[in-house]
Amino acid sequence: MKQHIAERMHGISAFYVMELLQRAKQLEARGRDVIHMEIGEPDFPTPPAVIAAGNRFLRTGEVKYTPAAGLLALREAIADYYHAAGINVDARRIFVTPGASGAFLLAFGISINPGERILMADPCYPCNDNFVRLFGGRSELIPVGADDDYQLSADLIAEHWGAECKGALIASPSNPTGTVIGREALRQAIAKVTELGGCFYSDEIYHGLVYDDAVSSALAFSDKVFVINSFSKFFGMTGWRVGWLVVPEEFIDAAERLAQNIFIATSTQSQYAALASFTPENLAELEARRLEFQRRRDFLCENLPKLGFRIARKPQGAFYVYADSSDLADDSFEFAKELLETQAVAVTPGRDFGVYRADRHIRFAYTASVDRMAAALTRLETFLCR
Amino acid sequence: MKQHIAERMHGISAFYVMELLQRAKQLEARGRDVIHMEIGEPDFPTPPAVIAAGNRFLRTGEVKYTPAAGLLALREAIADYYHAAGINVDARRIFVTPGASGAFLLAFGISINPGERILMADPCYPCNDNFVRLFGGRSELIPVGADDDYQLSADLIAEHWGAECKGALIASPSNPTGTVIGREALRQAIAKVTELGGCFYSDEIYHGLVYDDAVSSALAFSDKVFVINSFSKFFGMTGWRVGWLVVPEEFIDAAERLAQNIFIATSTQSQYAALASFTPENLAELEARRLEFQRRRDFLCENLPKLGFRIARKPQGAFYVYADSSDLADDSFEFAKELLETQAVAVTPGRDFGVYRADRHIRFAYTASVDRMAAALTRLETFLCR
Ligand SMILES: Cc1ncc(COP(=O)(O)O)c(C=O)c1O
Ligand SMILES: Cc1ncc(COP(=O)(O)O)c(C=O)c1O
Numbered sequence: 001m002k003q004h005i006a007e008r009m010h011g012i013s014a015f016y017v018m019e020l021l022q023r024a025k026q027l028e029a030r031g032r033d034v035i036h037m038e039i040g041e042p043d044f045p046t047p048p049a050v051i052a053a054g055n056r057f058l059r060t061g062e063v064k065y066t067p068a069a070g071l072l073a074l075r076e077a078i079a080d081y082y083h084a085a086g087i088n089v090d091a092r093r094i095f096v097t098p099g100a101s102g103a104f105l106l107a108f109g110i111s112i113n114p115g116e117r118i119l120m121a122d123p124c125y126p127c128n129d130n131f132v133r134l135f136g137g138r139s140e141l142i143p144v145g146a147d148d149d150y151q152l153s154a155d156l157i158a159e160h161w162g163a164e165c166k167g168a169l170i171a172s173p174s175n176p177t178g179t180v181i182g183r184e185a186l187r188q189a190i191a192k193v194t195e196l197g198g199c200f201y202s203d204e205i206y207h208g209l210v211y212d213d214a215v216s217s218a219l220a221f222s223d224k225v226f227v228i229n230s231f232s233k234f235f236g237m238t239g240w241r242v243g244w245l246v247v248p249e250e251f252i253d254a255a256e257r258l259a260q261n262i263f264i265a266t267s268t269q270s271q272y273a274a275l276a277s278f279t280p281e282n283l284a285e286l287e288a289r290r291l292e293f294q295r296r297r298d299f300l301c302e303n304l305p306k307l308g309f310r311i312a313r314k315p316q317g318a319f320y321v322y323a324d325s326s327d328l329a330d331d332s333f334e335f336a337k338e339l340l341e342t343q344a345v346a347v348t349p350g351r352d353f354g355v356y357r358a359d360r361h362i363r364f365a366y367t368a369s370v371d372r373m374a375a376a377l378t379r380l381e382t383f384l385c386r
Numbered sequence: 387m388k389q390h391i392a393e394r395m396h397g398i399s400a401f402y403v404m405e406l407l408q409r410a411k412q413l414e415a416r417g418r419d420v421i422h423m424e425i426g427e428p429d430f431p432t433p434p435a436v437i438a439a440g441n442r443f444l445r446t447g448e449v450k451y452t453p454a455a456g457l458l459a460l461r462e463a464i465a466d467y468y469h470a471a472g473i474n475v476d477a478r479r480i481f482v483t484p485g486a487s488g489a490f491l492l493a494f495g496i497s498i499n500p501g502e503r504i505l506m507a508d509p510c511y512p513c514n515d516n517f518v519r520l521f522g523g524r525s526e527l528i529p530v531g532a533d534d535d536y537q538l539s540a541d542l543i544a545e546h547w548g549a550e551c552k553g554a555l556i557a558s559p560s561n562p563t564g565t566v567i568g569r570e571a572l573r574q575a576i577a578k579v580t581e582l583g584g585c586f587y588s589d590e591i592y593h594g595l596v597y598d599d600a601v602s603s604a605l606a607f608s609d610k611v612f613v614i615n616s617f618s619k620f621f622g623m624t625g626w627r628v629g630w631l632v633v634p635e636e637f638i639d640a641a642e643r644l645a646q647n648i649f650i651a652t653s654t655q656s657q658y659a660a661l662a663s664f665t666p667e668n669l670a671e672l673e674a675r676r677l678e679f680q681r682r683r684d685f686l687c688e689n690l691p692k693l694g695f696r697i698a699r700k701p702q703g704a705f706y707v708y709a710d711s712s713d714l715a716d717d718s719f720e721f722a723k724e725l726l727e728t729q730a731v732a733v734t735p736g737r738d739f740g741v742y743r744a745d746r747h748i749r750f751a752y753t754a755s756v757d758r759m760a761a762a763l764t765r766l767e768t769f770l771c772r
Contacts, residue, residue, distance in 0.1 A: 003585055003610065006499050009640045012647060045447030054655070058440050061431030063625035098484050098627070101650050113392050114500060114522060130647040135392070136500060136522055199389055224389065239449035239654030241484065254395045261398060261516040264487050267653045268625030269440070
């Protein structure tokens, strides 16, 4: 009997938070008021200018396939966006994709051979490892802590590099920690991977959502990197499924061929809508949202420690606080389940992001208003006094 | 130096028609009036009811991620659509995907192991082979001709089955031939693959677009098949990127996990728009379009033979005529290039669909009006008298 599930699927697990989400829905169906701090998506609606552009485009009715690499106008707008940040990228190197998810599919599909390894931080975004597995590769999860800013470094990369290594992935700001790799550390990490002859993958999906110093794209340091980005988070367009991938010149042809085959193209109306992201009005709207996220971060970082959570590194970006709960509980997953059950507050357990000290951490997403989060903290307090 | 393109990419080629498309664009930029009969997408706009639904949804602004398997309402609407055709499918087995392309990614990702083979017809849709390669599998292209209706059969499957075979793929109506596998032949092919313990993949993207007898889904014969379908063609929603996959019960969990990881979800507004496809008004609109395609098919099948093309099997579905050009030219690719250059008529060369007698065939897509096609035939006549 050959009607078997492919072997790769044994290594691809569901997210633990899905179990919590499902339970949260049951509770809501029974009338409980669940406060959601587990969701990795902005609570703001899509910006009005982008909605308007989507509506305008739809009224033409001509929702046809676009070129596989995306609308030329959008690729050029993205190139201009880099240009405004002082970075020159040829629009030919930019591929529009179905979200950063599609960018990962494309980047790894054209570069990873079965058996090759990708170095990445533990904790990190859980899909990374699964994208690598999809193509028969393996990820090597490198434990990082607060002293590392929860980021890889040139030294860590050098230390873990081996014969089967294909490259290294850095996500800055990081999901789940919100920490940023320093400019100089990023430059050195890229230089190290390049020296080792590997591929450098930079997940920049949380660029734009930073609250202290500016961050710079890996493209500022090298033309040989793969950069993954998206309209999902900073631009507030999660459900539209539109992102992009920047590839080194030598990978353009392969990216074009693979995109033609596996996507045909990215949603047309999403591309036209995304084009409206770069106007001064829309960027002003996004700036207001960024400031609101900053307020929320500061609120959490001030108040979580009062309850006994430790925040070893203040997050500088994204919308997550990765809090050490080990003074409060031995197992953060059990903690999260009980918290949901008894107080109707949903958070994400550390084990969704790796194994290193995972059971001692909880990710709080500040994708809820300060008021809602204040209510969550009150409930948390009750919970901790149980 | 390890910054190499992945080996799988050596086997994944660009489509030859891309070369023609690019040239066609150059000619158009210089003011030439190119008649497009190479395009595999309906020339009709998205139906108005679907556009209206998309616009209505966008105005809510809440374009958030949906569940990975898709909106429950859409999965249920698809289940109802099958139900209306006399087929019972549990909505839990239906996964909404970014087009049939996404359905292939999901179906093959959860079932194919490296080294396994998938039987498929030569000629067939060129991406099939590339999806299989993506996961380290191999396709075995089985030459089929007019006597086979250009389709696999239980006998052909049995004859080519081997130890490494994972399953067989049938697309009916077929791209590029438009031919349909008979009801009984389909039943037998599924029974044979099941008997051999393999996976049966049925690409039903051209269902709905049939002009003689009705066709039935592979789901009418078995619950153990994978069915790939899409809102792209019959429903007129190419650029929206929304399709679906039906999996056997035992694959539900794997499909859920893989979809979570590689897509997060399908475009939200596309799903809400697709929901409007099943109203009686919209189905009436699609029926009018089907009749127009039928007129076009009949027009081409009547007139191409007068110019010396042979149509060994009248196409019963899709929007393609696969015509034998061997009485007119030795190499259909050269023929297509010259035809474009001298007469500004674009068609797709057989070699985009396989190797078997590929250079003797041309695919004409009737995604242009009868008037435009009449003009194309006049130009073809001039070309042939050169
Ligand atoms: C670090 C990171 N990368 C990539 C993604 C994928 O996002 P999308 O496909 O919506 O662009 C996410 C989503 O949560 C993420 O957190
Ligand atoms: C036979 C066949 N299958 C699948 C597809 C993929 O279409 P989509 O991803 O738009 O649903 C196509 C597109 O041309 C096709 O012809």
